[in-house]
Amino acid sequence: MTNSERWQELFGPTGDEPAMRLASASGEPGAGAGGTGRLKYSKGPWTSASGTAGELRTRAETSRSVLGRGHEGVAAGAAGLSSAAALKSVLTSWEERLQAVRDECEQLKGNLLTVAKEMGESETGTKASFKGVHVADKADEKR
Known part of the structure; x- marks a missing residue:
């Protein structure tokens, strides 16, 4: 597609x-x-999204680590084979990709938590600012 x-x-x-x-x-x-x-507004979705980004960051780092361990000793065992260089190139490429995902998720996690905090504080401030405001209701209309 x-x-x-x-x-x-x-x-x-x-x-x-x-x-x-x-x-x-x-x-x-x-x-x-x-x-x-x-x-x-509810800060729940922002906090949840931040947690998801944190989980993805952890999984990307775990995957990168497992991938590296899986290739330990391959270079020595495949010495002299042309496929060893290609395999190392692929490994390096995937390690870089997973590291980029990890780093981006780390930044995203922090940004989402900041939004949750700012939105929550903004909502609290807005509610507090209206506490002294009288809003007409049905009883006021009858007067």
Whole structure:
């Protein structure tokens, strides 16, 4: 499948409604989760995503380590064979890829935790700022 085909599968043909939407989007402009028109925030997804990035970082490092151990002694056992150089090249390539994934996940984990913290603090600050504001209710309308 080409990138163009995958793009169309995810987003639909150009000019059509997208095939992919955010899970929280109702499809109506300005309508958030449940179509209420209100944005709802929870730091749970940000914290969860950070944990997932941390787990992926750990798995990438474990895989890189296991891959390296699996190749120990191969160079000595395959000395003189042209495939030894190719195998070493492939090993190096995969080690670099896994290290890049590990490093990116480490950064992503921290960034996601920062967003969770900032969003949580922002929400708390916003709620506190409205505590002194009187909002008219049904009883006020009857007066």
